[in-house]
Amino acid sequence: MEFSEYFPVWDNMTPQQQQAVSASLVSRSAEKGTVLHNGGTDCTGLLLVKSGQLRAFILSREGREVTLYRLFDRDMCLLSASCILRSIQFDVTISAEKDTQLWIIPSDIYKQIMEQSASVANYTNEIMASRFSEVMWLMEQIMWNSMDKRVAAFLLEEASIEGTDRLPITHESIANHLGTHREVVTRMLRYLQNEGMVRLARGTVSLTDRAKLEKLRSESNY
Numbered sequence: 001m002e003f004s005e006y007f008p009v010w011d012n013m014t015p016q017q018q019q020a021v022s023a024s025l026v027s028r029s030a031e032k033g034t035v036l037h038n039g040g041t042d043c044t045g046l047l048l049v050k051s052g053q054l055r056a057f058i059l060s061r062e063g064r065e066v067t068l069y070r071l072f073d074r075d076m077c078l079l080s081a082s083c084i085l086r087s088i089q090f091d092v093t094i095s096a097e098k099d100t101q102l103w104i105i106p107s108d109i110y111k112q113i114m115e116q117s118a119s120v121a122n123y124t125n126e127i128m129a130s131r132f133s134e135v136m137w138l139m140e141q142i143m144w145n146s147m148d149k150r151v152a153a154f155l156l157e158e159a160s161i162e163g164t165d166r167l168p169i170t171h172e173s174i175a176n177h178l179g180t181h182r183e184v185v186t187r188m189l190r191y192l193q194n195e196g197m198v199r200l201a202r203g204t205v206s207l208t209d210r211a212k213l214e215k216l217r218s219e220s221n222y
Contacts, residue, residue, distance in 0.1 A: 003103055006048055006074050012119035020113065026104040030096040036080065039091035043083035045104040048076045052100025053161075056092050057176070066142075066179025068092065069134040070161070078127055081107040084114075142179065150178055151188045152216045155198065155207060165207040174205075 004010040037044040054071040079092045175185045199206040
């Protein structure tokens with residue numbers, strides 16, 4: 001499929017704007033683990049996922065990671081073009097969680113078109129609002145939810161993404177997503193296993209009782 005079929009406001013752009021994007025568009029393949037954008041000084045451009053999966057995360061001063069959101073087919077990442085988003089005051093890293101095919105729109109081209117086209121500007125604002133909502137949801141989880149609930153929620157989300165209850169994932173990887181220590185995740189997973197919700201094996205976590213995990217995720221802390 002062509003870029004025009006992935007970009008929702010393509011038909012609202014002028015032929016000149018379409019030509020500007022087409023002429024500057026970069027098609028790229030990224031293997032799992034590839035870092036596509038690394039912090040505020042790296043103005044990569046806007047990323048539009050054709051197929052695969054990307055992860056946006058931040059690093060603490062201690063080197064711990066926490067996932068802000070994931071990007072899937074047809075999703076666009078604006079934070080990789082931080083040079084046109086001056087209000088962004090934190091450094092975001094974007095990496096490929098799976099082998100990914102994507103397009104990169106140069107920041108200067110997109111900024112120019114966004115200033116000319118109300119449709120593109122509105123589309124951009126909608127994406128920013130959606131990402132802001134995801135980050136606020138994350139902050140709510142960190143501030144108000146206990147770690148067992150966060151681990152349960154993560155496992156359920158991961159199972160939904162992967163389409164299987166047998167997840168090939170390490171304790172270290174879960175800790176990186178949740179912004180905590182591996183030892184904390186190991187302790188929580190052992191608790192969940194003792195309660196019959198999961199089964200642990202080397203390099204895998206299998207969900208054995210979704211109903212219990214759902215109940216744990218939805219329980220109030222109060």
